[in-house]
Amino acid sequence: MATSVSYSILFILVLIRTSHAQTGLVLPLRRDAKTSQFYATFQMGSERATINAVIHLSGQHLWIACDNYTSTTYAPIPCDSAECEAAKGSGCSGCNGPARPGCSNNTCGTASSNPFLPYITSYGLYEDTLSSKSHVQLPEFIFSCVPNDFVEGLAAPASGMVGLSRFDIAFHKVVAEKMKVPDRFSICPPSSGIGKLTVGGGAPAKSDISGFVKTTPLIVNKPVSNQPFFSDNDLSREYFIDVRSIRVAGEAVEVKESYFHINGDRVGGTKISSLQNYTALHTSIYKPLARAFEKAASDMRIKSAAAVAPFRACFRSETLKRTGAGPEVPAIDLVLPGEDVYWRIAGANAVVEVDRKTVCLAFVDAGSRPTTSVVIGAHQLEENYLEFDVAASQLRFTSSLLVHNKSCSRI
Known part of the structure; x- marks a missing residue:
């Protein structure tokens, strides 16, 4: 009986992994009526905090406002680490306050850009678990922590940006590497209702488009x-x-x-x-x-x-x-x-x-x-x-x- 249960559990896990490999990561995509911006929704960290992030086809990576972010699973990426080199980090970030997400020493820095602000600045890179409502979990997902005032100009529900450019640590590239799926992504931006941002998979088979x-x-x-x-x-x-x-x-x-x-x-x-x-x-x-x-x-x-x-x-x-x-x-x-x-x-x-x-x-x-x-x-x-x-x-x-x-x- 125990062996049979073990095989059943293994079979279910294989099915889950196979499903993820075929479909990649699928996130809901909504349109903000006031700004006409499209934003994706996912969860971050040990508390599975809900993050709404505006999609930016020219953006370099995922960044989120961290002033109120709490998680026991986040970790800063050190300046001299292989991860920092792979991310083409620029300089080293430090902080004089109590250690927390967005405030740490010897942290790999990278240029973060909000197109609605007239400046670009360097903020620290961190890793934490990114989750979706479809039960995909991606540990050690790389992102940049920015202060809350950096979100100026974004749709009201949003506290970050999903960078989808050709940059080395762009959102889709990190997902593709972690899930072992092709480096491709699709967007279907809705005029109303909920559309989709998909990384790795193609058009949904049932859609017949x-x-x-x-x-x-x-x-x-x-x-x-x-x-x-x-x-x-x-x-x-x-x-x-x-x-x-x-x-x-x-x-x-x-x-x-x-x-x-x-x-x-x-x-x-x-x-x-x-x-x-x-x-x-x-x-x-x-x-x-x-x-x-x-x-x-x-x-x-x-x-x-x-x-x-x-x-x-x-x-x-x-x-x-x-x-x-x-x-x-x-x-x-x-x-x-x-x-x-x-x-x-x-x-x-x-x-x-x-x-x-x-x-x-x-x-x-x-x-x-x-x-x-x-x-x-x-x-x-x-x-x-x-x-x-x-x-x-x-x-x-x-x-x-x-x-x-x-x-x-x-x-």
């Missing part, structure tokens, strides 16, 4: 002056794709191809941002796009309205038809390399309701000298599935799932 998924290469650029620290030989840790042209209602928008290219000064190109609220375009791309959208809207008998800053192309709500995917408006296609490969932005992703009477084209003018020609923003990501296969340097993506009567909260 494979027929909508397209693939395009991730482009590796070199960093420019808006990056915290870099040298000429570094590669950008952000995610760029090779948008080559734009169509509105199936018609090509007249824009010089050179505006989409990354030039010798590393300027240009198209990157994806989880923090830019709306897609921002170089003036020489934005203006012809807005004109083409207004003309196509007029052809659909959609009436113009007065502009509402920061938007310039606005329309009267009563002249719009409604669909399950949002207002019926001209579709915008970001054309990518390959046969019939494009990212369609339509319906609720293309426009935003600014008041009860007005909707506007949800794109903004980034000026005539932006560092990046096209920055795809959070509004355009809502209800789209995006899988960043970092190891293979590919992006697998869908357009709005709402078009197919699905959503990020139902896959």
Whole structure:
């Protein structure tokens, strides 16, 4: 009997481990209505404190506010340790107060960045157990402790940031190493309800969205002056794709191809941002796009309205038809390399309701000298599935799932 029980327990453990290896780490993803930021939820430490952390596709690592953090299982990472070297730690942190998370001596320091603050500073690196509601536990998970005032600008429920860049100790890389899963992650940001951040696994098998998924290469650029620290030989840790042209209602928008290219000064190109609220375009791309959208809207008998800053192309709500995917408006296609490969932005992703009477084209003018020609923003990501296969340097993506009567909260 004892042997039979032992085999049963072993079998259950194997099933659990196999399940984790196949699915990776899955965390709930929510949208904050006030800031339009997406934040993931997980637990940290011996007390399993609930942490809400804003996802940042250009962020270097996980950092959380530690002034009120208590745990008996946390440990500082020493300055001269192999872990500090692997994390490319910068300097050594110390503290004059009583020892606690965020206050310790001889602690490996690393640059932590909050894009909503005008400075970057070094804080200590620590290790503690990260847990999920799906019973995954990852001990000795590396993160940075920051003071509470460092969270300024984040969505109210959040006390940290999940860095998802190509950096050595980015969130997905730490998870992939600990769980022995591929270095890839996916986000399905919801417009409402609960979406998913998944590390290691692909699209959920039961979701049946494979027929909508397209693939395009991730482009590796070199960093420019808006990056915290870099040298000429570094590669950008952000995610760029090779948008080559734009169509509105199936018609090509007249824009010089050179505006989409990354030039010798590393300027240009198209990157994806989880923090830019709306897609921002170089003036020489934005203006012809807005004109083409207004003309196509007029052809659909959609009436113009007065502009509402920061938007310039606005329309009267009563002249719009409604669909399950949002207002019926001209579709915008970001054309990518390959046969019939494009990212369609339509319906609720293309426009935003600014008041009860007005909707506007949800794109903004980034000026005539932006560092990046096209920055795809959070509004355009809502209800789209995006899988960043970092190891293979590919992006697998869908357009709005709402078009197919699905959503990020139902896959």
